[in-house]
Amino acid sequence: MSRPLTATVDLEAILSNYRYAKKLHPKCHAFAVVKSDAYGHGAVRVAQYLADEADAFAVATIEEALELRAAQIKKPIMLLEGVFEPSEWEICAEQGFWAAIENTMQLESLLALGKSIEKVFVKLDSGMHRLGVTQEIAPEFVESLRDSGLVGEVLLMTHFACADDLSDMTTMEQLAYFEQTRQLIGDIQASVANSAAIMKWNIPEGGWIRPGIMLYGISPFAEVSGVELGLKPAMTLSSKVISVRHIKAGDQVGYGLSYQAPEDHQLVTIAAGYGDGYPRSADHGTPLLINGNAAELAGRVSMDMITAKLAGSDCTNLAIGDEVVLWGNGVPVEHVAHCSKTIGYELVTRMTSRPIRIYRTKD
């Protein structure tokens, strides 16, 4: 092995987090949301590992769905945003994909094609105003799909705008609007919950939940980490020290010389940078571990390297080859995200292909 930067993905942790979501809502079926390459964890590997237990998978594009089918994933796969052009319906029918319908183009093109789709989720815009139809239109969509005889089951779905903020009552308002719409329609199964709602909000019994970020052991909430929620972090990004030096109080470090040593200390250079997906916006003080000791970024993140120092008193002698954890095991990715003014979702999803990938299964 040459450059030591490694993303180790614990597939058993993802399975355990999926089971945890299902345990919270035993009457619900659950999609495993594996869009965007399973939030950077590798959609094919994740789906193959979950294939025996997951009720179904959910993705954002037909290409993502086809990639899973090509990897012999036989379970249902749902297109969360539906089709982007009418010709995709033909593929959905052939491949047995399920889909959301949120606009007239999607509805009319399915009806015009005249082929069967096993499940369609009519998407209600309950307040996020990103996708979906209003309460006035949703019952008509449901009726025309049911009347067409083309769809095995029509369900009603929605998505929450603020479920990650427990003090924000928007989720209650969205739920009330959703339930009102359900009553207008009559008997219809629901799908409303992302990870935050699965873990903390009172959601309808039955139907389908849609856990995404929690599968990867990451918290959707700003104030609490995945570990604190009882989740198992799935990705550990680790590397090694590749250079060591002693700097004096007042010495400046890295591009822009933006870090200035407050005292004499050891400074190490580590193989990881924004070319790997480590956030360039990570500030001085962003946590990491070196040989299990608390350490922090000292200097601006470069494309291939970062510089760091031990967090406390600088008594340990660091050396080339020392083990570094950038996030995951012992360093919550949520903390790194916070120091980079972003969210854990973004850090794992935007990893590049450069780190070596290792997959762990049950020993």
Ligand SMILES: Cc1ncc(COP(=O)(O)O)c(C=O)c1O
């Ligand atoms: C429609 C829909 N459902 C479920 C999810 C999963 O959300 P989370 O990762 O917060 O669990 C997403 C993610 O963006 C989504 O767009």
